[in-house]
Amino acid sequence: MNADRRTVIAGLASLSAFPSPIWARTRKPLEPIALNTPMAAPRWARMQRDLLTAHTAACETYYQRYVDADDALKCFVRWGANDGPDDAAEFTNDWVLLHALGASDKLLDLSQRFWEGHLRQYGHAKTREVAIARRGMYHRDFPVQMDWQHNAEGLSTFNVMGLSAPNDPRLARRTRRFADLYTGRDGVVGNYDPRHRVIRSLMNGSRGPMLRKATALDWAGDPFDASRFHLEHGEDNYAQFLAHYQEYTDVAGDNPLNLQATTLGLNAYALGQGDRFRQWSLDYFEAWAERTRANGGVIPSKVGLDGKVAPDWWGGTYGWNFSPVVPQTGLREHRNRVPRSITAFYNALLLSGDMEYIYLWRRQSQRINDAERSIDGVASTPTMYGPDGWYGWNPGPYRTSAFEIWYATQDPLDRALAGDDPWIAFLEGRNAGYAETALAEDRQKLDARVAASLADTSTRETRLADWTLGYNPAMAKALVQTMTGGLHIARPSWSRTSPPQGGVPLHCRLRYFDPVAKRAGVPEDVAALVHGMADRETRVTLVNLGPKPREVVVQGGAFGEHRIDSVTEAGIRRDVDGRTFTVSLAPGCGADLTIAMTRYANRPSLAMPWTQ
Numbered sequence: 001m002n003a004d005r006r007t008v009i010a011g012l013a014s015l016s017a018f019p020s021p022i023w024a025r026t027r028k029p030l031e032p033i034a035l036n037t038p039m040a041a042p043r044w045a046r047m048q049r050d051l052l053t054a055h056t057a058a059c060e061t062y063y064q065r066y067v068d069a070d071d072a073l074k075c076f077v078r079w080g081a082n083d084g085p086d087d088a089a090e091f092t093n094d095w096v097l098l099h100a101l102g103a104s105d106k107l108l109d110l111s112q113r114f115w116e117g118h119l120r121q122y123g124h125a126k127t128r129e130v131a132i133a134r135r136g137m138y139h140r141d142f143p144v145q146m147d148w149q150h151n152a153e154g155l156s157t158f159n160v161m162g163l164s165a166p167n168d169p170r171l172a173r174r175t176r177r178f179a180d181l182y183t184g185r186d187g188v189v190g191n192y193d194p195r196h197r198v199i200r201s202l203m204n205g206s207r208g209p210m211l212r213k214a215t216a217l218d219w220a221g222d223p224f225d226a227s228r229f230h231l232e233h234g235e236d237n238y239a240q241f242l243a244h245y246q247e248y249t250d251v252a253g254d255n256p257l258n259l260q261a262t263t264l265g266l267n268a269y270a271l272g273q274g275d276r277f278r279q280w281s282l283d284y285f286e287a288w289a290e291r292t293r294a295n296g297g298v299i300p301s302k303v304g305l306d307g308k309v310a311p312d313w314w315g316g317t318y319g320w321n322f323s324p325v326v327p328q329t330g331l332r333e334h335r336n337r338v339p340r341s342i343t344a345f346y347n348a349l350l351l352s353g354d355m356e357y358i359y360l361w362r363r364q365s366q367r368i369n370d371a372e373r374s375i376d377g378v379a380s381t382p383t384m385y386g387p388d389g390w391y392g393w394n395p396g397p398y399r400t401s402a403f404e405i406w407y408a409t410q411d412p413l414d415r416a417l418a419g420d421d422p423w424i425a426f427l428e429g430r431n432a433g434y435a436e437t438a439l440a441e442d443r444q445k446l447d448a449r450v451a452a453s454l455a456d457t458s459t460r461e462t463r464l465a466d467w468t469l470g471y472n473p474a475m476a477k478a479l480v481q482t483m484t485g486g487l488h489i490a491r492p493s494w495s496r497t498s499p500p501q502g503g504v505p506l507h508c509r510l511r512y513f514d515p516v517a518k519r520a521g522v523p524e525d526v527a528a529l530v531h532g533m534a535d536r537e538t539r540v541t542l543v544n545l546g547p548k549p550r551e552v553v554v555q556g557g558a559f560g561e562h563r564i565d566s567v568t569e570a571g572i573r574r575d576v577d578g579r580t581f582t583v584s585l586a587p588g589c590g591a592d593l594t595i596a597m598t599r600y601a602n603r604p605s606l607a608m609p610w611t612q
Contacts, residue, residue, distance in 0.1 A: 032582040039590035045527035047439040056104040058473035071117025074460040080221025083464040086154030094474035100163035102521030142206040152260040152503030162606040179264035196307030197287035199258040202251040219245035243327035254303035259344035270606040285348040321386035368398040410535040442475035485509035485530030506558040513553040543590030559604030
């Protein structure tokens with residue numbers, strides 16, 4: 001069975017796995033669809049435009065407050081998982097995403113400036129006692145050695161830059177170089193063993209993998225006087241930093257969190273850097289799929305250097321049995337991070353078009369739900385597994401990642417387990433006011449963060465890198481949902497039943513481009529509301545609120561992965577058979593469009609529509 005499956009994956013990894021890409025076919029370009037029906041400005045549309053606009057001044061104020069003239073973060077610079085480079089890198093989270101939706105070019109410019117500035121800042125910063133970072137916390141612009149929970153969080157901005165700047169040569173070079181830290185092409189670092197298809201340690205980076213037991217110092221960073229700082233993770237002093245990480249020792253061998261490295265492979269492929277990145281990603285995914293099947297349908301959290309599932313498959317830091325002691329309370333806390341890796345399996349779906357990678361998670365959820373037992377008379381399901389079997393019981397069915405499974409499959413069988421959510425209710429016609437409510441909430445949060453930032457009395461000498469994150473005014477979740485029918489890329493997580501995410505590509509039904517300004521995002525005055533989704537259909541309203549005509553390119557998916565089969569407006573159907581179509585919106589006009597599509601039919605690409 002495994003051999004057969006690998007044959008299938010080998011086919012999927014080839015260029016012929018998908019039909020010839022839509023944008024490579026020779027066909028007559030479609031004329032823009034003219035939308036000339038007057039539409040009274042919907043309240044949600046005005047709120048969208050207001051929220052997009054409000055971010056410019058808010059983000060500029062935040063930048064001026066916390067970033068210096070060299071584009072470096074004004075903070076006490078440290079190495080560590082609590083408050084290190086990954087937290088600094090998150091300073092502009094959501095800014096590029098907002099630009100890709102249609103916000104000001106200033107957000108993209110500031111994000112790019114800060115990215116370069118923080119690379120210089122942490123490339124020059126050195127540790128005293130943590131040996132791996134004594135020559136710099138970054139090497140070749142990448143963290144020297146950290147786990148992929150934190151690496152992914154630190155790449156949250158970098159991983160979406162291709163949405164807005166796919167032609168940036170710096171982005172292409174770095175994406176290729178970063179990915180090759182894990183493909184095996186960069187032979188110096190030794191993170192990846194292509195023979196056994198393993199990333200060799202949970203702790204890895206530009207200076208290679210950690211193949212020994214990790215120490216608390218490796219995780220917590222150099223000693224420092226913590227008394228003058230607000231410590232975001234609940235510690236009171238540096239001793240508690242160390243105590244927090246006392247049990248974070250088991251890092252050698254592969255871990256599901258390492259699959260987040262495939263986002264680099266996805267982006268390198270989508271930026272046109274070569275098919276080998278797609279091949280590597282799918283081969284690595286298939287290795288994990290084989291291990292999961294060999295482990296009875298549960299993704300193991302510990303894989304040996306030989307590529308085999310470890311006898312204590314539930315082990316490893318952040319694994320199924322990872323319940324370390326919280327030093328402040330003396331109690332054990334469940335920190336199973338395996339469910340975070342479902343976001344990486346979405347990469348496999350994008351690269352292969354094969355829903356089997358999501359069905360793997362469905363089967364795991366079923367396995368966990370089959371373990372249901374009565375606890376104090378209440379049907380309960382586990383979240384953890386150790387040498388004595390399942391534990392960490394919660395009332396009701398196991399729903400972790402169920403939302404993500406349903407979003408990908410759109411299968412009625414997965415809908416019930418996904419539970420209810422205000423956004424799902426809106427898409428199903430049961431929560432008509434959701435768009436306005438969600439947009440209003442995000443605007444209120446933006447205003448509150450601006451006010452809090454202005455009242456902040458901290459200084460460069462009294463703040464750690466993670467202190468500023470709570471003041472970042474960028475609020476993209478409601479805009480992503482309402483405009484694109486998509487999943488927000490990072491925190492807050494995709495749904496209430498999902499674990500927090502970091503460094504996740506954009507997954508959505510529709511994306512927009514301005515063909516006149518030659519940039520990503522809706523043009524000025526244009527708003528969009530995705531108000532219905534099914535497996536083969538997306539319903540969206542487009543409206544032009546302004547006094548000038550606007551053209552909008554509508555694309556199927558963030559990477560053009562969804563083939564648009566046809567568009568129906570006012571009962572008139574137009575065949576598309578492509579990944580994009582263009583609409584011409586007269587001033588003050590709008591329309592409801594029903595888009596028939598075949599999802600995950602195209603190879604992913606970040607190229608702008610007019611360059612294909």
